[in-house]
Amino acid sequence: MLRSALAGVIILTAAAAPALAAKRRAPSVTRFDGIWSVEVITESGTCDRAYRYGVIIRDGQARYAGGSDFIITGRVQPNGAVRGSISRGDASAHVVGRLADGWGNGTWVTSGSTRCGGRWNAERRG
Known part of the structure; x- marks a missing residue:
């Protein structure tokens, strides 16, 4: 009984080892997941001088942390x-x-009728 249980564990371990090794080798975007504060600064054009957005990143996908004022995708x-x-x-x-x-x-x-551009800075908040 113990011998067959041990053989089962060895077989399961051997079967799982390649998948675990591949998972360890695959780069993960989850290290960037969390809440970020993003400051957007206008350097050219007539847009407001600066904005600040809360951004949530989950599984590498970005979205706006606020209501429906803005749509952030990325x-x-x-x-x-x-x-x-x-x-x-x-x-x-x-x-x-x-x-x-x-x-x-x-x-x-920007694209569209109002032409502006600039830089952004982000800081992780959580």
Whole structure:
């Protein structure tokens, strides 16, 4: 009985080992998951001088932490590369940059009738 139970454990361990090794090797975006405070600073154009957004990242996907005022969509790659957009009504800004452990930065530019651009800085809050 003990011998067959031990053989079963060995077989299960051997079967699970490749999956566990692959999981350890696969880069994870979850290190960026959490609540981030993002400051958006206008450097060109007639947009307001600065904005601050709460952003939630879960499984590498970004979304606005507030109500329905803004729509924030985007993705954080395992290496920290960020691509996304911030929109409200018909106004939209394209965002690119990079996150690191607890901070991040990048640039943004609007599309549409109002042309603005600038930089953004992010700080992990939770």
